[in-house]
Amino acid sequence: APDTDAPDTDAPDTDAPDTDAPDTDAPDTDAPDTDAPDTDAPDTDAPNTDAPNTDAPDTDAPDTNAPDTDAPDTDAPDTDAPDTDAPDTDAPDTDAPDTDAPDTDAPDTDAPDTDAPETDAPKTDAPDTDAPDTDAPDTDAPDTDAPDTDAPDTDAPDTDAPDTDAPGTDAPDTDAPDTDAP
Secondary structure, eight states: OOOOOOOOOOOOOOOOOOOOOOOOOOOOOOOOOOOOOOOOOOOOOOOOOOOOOOOOOOOOOOOOOOOOOOOOOOOOOOOOOOOOOOOOOSSOOEEEOOOOOOOOOOOOOOOOOOOOOOOOOOOOOOOEEEOOOOOOOOOOOOOOOOOOOOOOOOOOOOOOOOOOOOOOOOOOOOOOOOOOOO
């Protein structure tokens, strides 16, 4: 039988061809992260609660007395024998003459002390009244995680321009399918 299908009336496709350049970025070659996760326990030490030091600073002037410059005593020790004469019992005088040897020690030749008297003012600073530190020592274990050894990312950033082609605006095909027998 002759072909009775109506001719195709769909308008021809008028969308411009896609002109975006193909993607040229190299694939990402960075190795995956292999560092073990951090397993250190969190810090549990209580915060330091000691009050700050409130004592006034020490304002006493420093000692300004010159050092003692007197030479040491160099006189030999006294070697005279002690007096051994019996006590005087005169009713008239019958005492035997005094037989003690005369004193032979050399006179004392040490110079008198010439150091000036001490003139430093007495210390007037109040005693330190701050309470001692009572915070418990820090008992957290030190961090034992190995340092991160992954190499930094070295892939260049993606430089391809975004797609700028307009979306297709052609109407969909509406012709009925061909029903003629082969």
